[in-house]
Amino acid sequence: MLKIDAARLCESIETLGRIGAYLDEHTSLTGVNRLALTDADGEGRRHVVGLMRELGLEVTVDRIGNVYARRAGREDALPPVVIGSHVDSVPTAGRFDGCLGVLGGLEIVRTLDEARIRTRRPIVVAFFTDEEGSRFGTDMLGSAVATGRLALERAYALRDRQGLSVRDELERIGFLGPAPVDAQQRMPPHAYLECHIEQGPILRAREQDIGVVTGVQAISWQALTITGKSAHAGTTPMSLRADAGVAAAKINLRLREMIASARYGDEMRATMGTIVPHPGMVNIVPGRVLATVDLRNPSEEDMRRAEADLISYYPQVEREEKVRIEWRQTARTEPVPFDPKIQDRIAEAAEALGLSHERIISGAGHDAQELARLCPTAMVFVPGEYDGISHNPREHSTPEQCAAGVNVMLQVVLQLADE
Amino acid sequence: MLKIDAARLCESIETLGRIGAYLDEHTSLTGVNRLALTDADGEGRRHVVGLMRELGLEVTVDRIGNVYARRAGREDALPPVVIGSHVDSVPTAGRFDGCLGVLGGLEIVRTLDEARIRTRRPIVVAFFTDEEGSRFGTDMLGSAVATGRLALERAYALRDRQGLSVRDELERIGFLGPAPVDAQQRMPPHAYLECHIEQGPILRAREQDIGVVTGVQAISWQALTITGKSAHAGTTPMSLRADAGVAAAKINLRLREMIASARYGDEMRATMGTIVPHPGMVNIVPGRVLATVDLRNPSEEDMRRAEADLISYYPQVEREEKVRIEWRQTARTEPVPFDPKIQDRIAEAAEALGLSHERIISGAGHDAQELARLCPTAMVFVPGEYDGISHNPREHSTPEQCAAGVNVMLQVVLQLADE
Numbered sequence: 001m002l003k004i005d006a007a008r009l010c011e012s013i014e015t016l017g018r019i020g021a022y023l024d025e026h027t028s029l030t031g032v033n034r035l036a037l038t039d040a041d042g043e044g045r046r047h048v049v050g051l052m053r054e055l056g057l058e059v060t061v062d063r064i065g066n067v068y069a070r071r072a073g074r075e076d077a078l079p080p081v082v083i084g085s086h087v088d089s090v091p092t093a094g095r096f097d098g099c100l101g102v103l104g105g106l107e108i109v110r111t112l113d114e115a116r117i118r119t120r121r122p123i124v125v126a127f128f129t130d131e132e133g134s135r136f137g138t139d140m141l142g143s144a145v146a147t148g149r150l151a152l153e154r155a156y157a158l159r160d161r162q163g164l165s166v167r168d169e170l171e172r173i174g175f176l177g178p179a180p181v182d183a184q185q186r187m188p189p190h191a192y193l194e195c196h197i198e199q200g201p202i203l204r205a206r207e208q209d210i211g212v213v214t215g216v217q218a219i220s221w222q223a224l225t226i227t228g229k230s231a232h233a234g235t236t237p238m239s240l241r242a243d244a245g246v247a248a249a250k251i252n253l254r255l256r257e258m259i260a261s262a263r264y265g266d267e268m269r270a271t272m273g274t275i276v277p278h279p280g281m282v283n284i285v286p287g288r289v290l291a292t293v294d295l296r297n298p299s300e301e302d303m304r305r306a307e308a309d310l311i312s313y314y315p316q317v318e319r320e321e322k323v324r325i326e327w328r329q330t331a332r333t334e335p336v337p338f339d340p341k342i343q344d345r346i347a348e349a350a351e352a353l354g355l356s357h358e359r360i361i362s363g364a365g366h367d368a369q370e371l372a373r374l375c376p377t378a379m380v381f382v383p384g385e386y387d388g389i390s391h392n393p394r395e396h397s398t399p400e401q402c403a404a405g406v407n408v409m410l411q412v413v414l415q416l417a418d419e
Numbered sequence: 420m421l422k423i424d425a426a427r428l429c430e431s432i433e434t435l436g437r438i439g440a441y442l443d444e445h446t447s448l449t450g451v452n453r454l455a456l457t458d459a460d461g462e463g464r465r466h467v468v469g470l471m472r473e474l475g476l477e478v479t480v481d482r483i484g485n486v487y488a489r490r491a492g493r494e495d496a497l498p499p500v501v502i503g504s505h506v507d508s509v510p511t512a513g514r515f516d517g518c519l520g521v522l523g524g525l526e527i528v529r530t531l532d533e534a535r536i537r538t539r540r541p542i543v544v545a546f547f548t549d550e551e552g553s554r555f556g557t558d559m560l561g562s563a564v565a566t567g568r569l570a571l572e573r574a575y576a577l578r579d580r581q582g583l584s585v586r587d588e589l590e591r592i593g594f595l596g597p598a599p600v601d602a603q604q605r606m607p608p609h610a611y612l613e614c615h616i617e618q619g620p621i622l623r624a625r626e627q628d629i630g631v632v633t634g635v636q637a638i639s640w641q642a643l644t645i646t647g648k649s650a651h652a653g654t655t656p657m658s659l660r661a662d663a664g665v666a667a668a669k670i671n672l673r674l675r676e677m678i679a680s681a682r683y684g685d686e687m688r689a690t691m692g693t694i695v696p697h698p699g700m701v702n703i704v705p706g707r708v709l710a711t712v713d714l715r716n717p718s719e720e721d722m723r724r725a726e727a728d729l730i731s732y733y734p735q736v737e738r739e740e741k742v743r744i745e746w747r748q749t750a751r752t753e754p755v756p757f758d759p760k761i762q763d764r765i766a767e768a769a770e771a772l773g774l775s776h777e778r779i780i781s782g783a784g785h786d787a788q789e790l791a792r793l794c795p796t797a798m799v800f801v802p803g804e805y806d807g808i809s810h811n812p813r814e815h816s817t818p819e820q821c822a823a824g825v826n827v828m829l830q831v832v833l834q835l836a837d838e
């Protein structure tokens with residue numbers, strides 16, 4: 001059975017991980033910060049495009065900055081098999097999130113080249129713009145535009161906290177490409193495959209080599225603006241306070257209670273990741289807080305119940321704390337099931353390679369959930385050390401774990417690309 | 420009875436209030452931001468020094484940037500009566516906090532000049548550096564150095580969030596003066612008087628013109644560093660989370676419970692004014708939160724009980740949320756009683772002027788609490804509209820309210836300066 005070069009794959013992950021690297025002062029670990037469309041992201045992108053060109057692939061950049069690298073097939077007009085993921089990161093990332101999928105795809109191409117295998121269908125290795133959504137507030141940005149869920153002009157107009165727009169930043173880093181964004185819609189891929197770290201503890205705890213991903217859970221993001229009244233911390237009695245910070249604290253603790261409740265299923269996740277009190281001074285009662293809520297649930301029904309309950313809690317906090325709570329949905333995706341036939345092929349490939357495997361739902365959002373609108377889609381998960389911690393410099397998958405995932409991908413790609 | 424010119428006083432408050440003014444987008448009110456040692460503070464200081472020089476006062480700037488303007492007395496070697504306050508502000512201030520005391524002092528000098536009154540003792544009008552503490556984390560900075568509570572070198576070394584030091588910023592705005600900081604200690608004033616807005620609702624609610632301030636309550640500030648583990652919001656199950664934001668929310672709600680409890684007296688105040696989650700991203704469990712706690716209490720005993728209870732709550736949160744909580748005291752003052760004899764004179768002066776008055780404790784910290792270490796000290800409060808809201812652009816005292824306070828000051832200054 002054809003196999004990839006595990007050492008070469010991991011060296012390529014290490015090399016890309018040096019771009020945007022920083023020393024985390026609290027852990028003394030090296031983290032990665034390649035926030036979308038920053039200089040570091042631009043440098044990471046140029047590095048990967050360089051690898052693509054070294055492999056002789058035909059590189060296309062579209063108008064939202066998605067990059068497609070095409071390896072010709074024997075019947076080159078057929079819809080390709082697309083292997084993809086992302087190379088942007090959260091500000092406190094490790095080296096594997098997204099990069100494993102893209103560099104794994106290039107390692108597959110390299111392996112096919114060395115074995116002088118020309119598949120029937122073309123193979124495309126892609127990376128999509130701003131999968132993380134950390135900077136502009138909307139995740140899976142590039143793949144959502146490419147698959148038609150998000151209009152290009154809306155994506156362009158998104159701004160970061162400094163007021164910089166997606167369009168201007170794309171242009172600035174040199175990735176405002178010429179290709180139309182709807183090329184994937186006009187000729188849908190034959191299949192889309194993505195290899196990714198699990199970003200959770202399950203595979204590691206159960207000593208499984210491979211996760212056959214059944215789908216992606218529903219994701220719901222809210223941006224909250226809580227308006228109270230800023231006032232002197234030393235003089236204002238309780239009866240006259242409208243403390244937006246206390247209101248945010250109540251909502252945060254309500255999220256915690258909701259997770260513990262059986263009412264929303266066993267796999268509900270809820271997080272208040274950002275809290276920005278204004279004016280943010282030790283001696284001033286916060287008059288305004290901007291905060292975010294991140295809800296996840298594998299069941300659309302449970303998610304809707306959680307959303308409705310949370311929203312109906314806000315008026316209670318408004319009354320109790322004399323604040324006004326405004327919320328808007330900044331992201332919302334329903335659960336996305338992946339293609340059962342490709343799931344079976346992934347399981348069979350793992351079996352053939354002597355790798356343990358189990359079905360698993362994805363807790364995180366991935367570009368694959370966008371591509372699933374266009375073509376049969378599936379994902380391969382590999383476990384991570386340290387409870388699968390991710391979005392953290394400690395994020396780590398071993399060379400064996402990474403290679404196992406990409407070897408499974410290779411077998412499935414070979415099958416699909418010869419259909 | 421000699422009286423000040425109310426219109427002239429209020430015009431001077433309006434004029435100073437235009438320096439550092441900004442339009443508050445949420446209220447459409449004009450706020451003031453003259454954060455200590457910023458360009459705006461420098462401009463405000465130069466404006467006030469200009470007023471002092473116009474009045475022929477001898478201006479001295481000491482090495483922490485405190486400014487003293489001296490009006491000669493008939494027996495000019497006697498210890499002076501000092502009238503003081505501050506002209507720096509919080510970032511979301513009104514026009515009255517501090518400025519009323521300084522500009523009121525200059526209006527008293529102007530009134531004495533017009534009436535050709537030369538007091539026996541010199542009169543000094545002073546403003547002290549960084550009373551608010553909003554920028555460098557330590558309030559009453561200048562008066563604490565002048566009175567010996569805080570060493571000059573420690574004050575110099577304090578840094579703001581950008582890492583800029585008090586010393587460098589003093590130098591940059593041109594207020595690193597040549598005068599020794601301990602001049603007030605070497606020749607203590609005969610008395611110190613400060614007129615200030617109440618910054619609370621009591622006088623207005625009870626329809627009192629004048630607050631005879633009995634003292635300042637105890638103030639305790641803590642800076643908290645809560646360390647958990649940043650992790651992916653979509654995948655990390657509850658059992659593996661160490662959410663520093665949830666820990667901060669629990670402490671914030673505990674503060675709220677403490678206020679409601681009779682265990683700490685009726686006048687306990689507690690505020691979490693700042694919360695900075697790291698990395699502060701919608702889809703990342705906060706791995707670290709910096710937060711502050713502001714406790715106030717008129718009783719030292721109640722304050723100590725509150726501090727002890729709060730600190731003993733932290734280990735519980737550490738256990739429940741699997742976080743580490745480090746705290747350090749960034750400010751701590753005991754309750755400061757003011758001079759009873761000067762309090763009586765203030766009450767008598769109000770009476771003589773036909774003004775209603777009552778004794779009141781100060782909820783906020785003031786430079787007067789520092790000067791009280793050196794000499795007999797007292798404060799005059801005037802009420803504020805809108806429940807006495809302060810540290811907010813809505814802060815407002817009417818010309819009549821302001822003039823009443825300064826007229827009381829004038830009578831008491833005349834008495835004390837002729838002793």
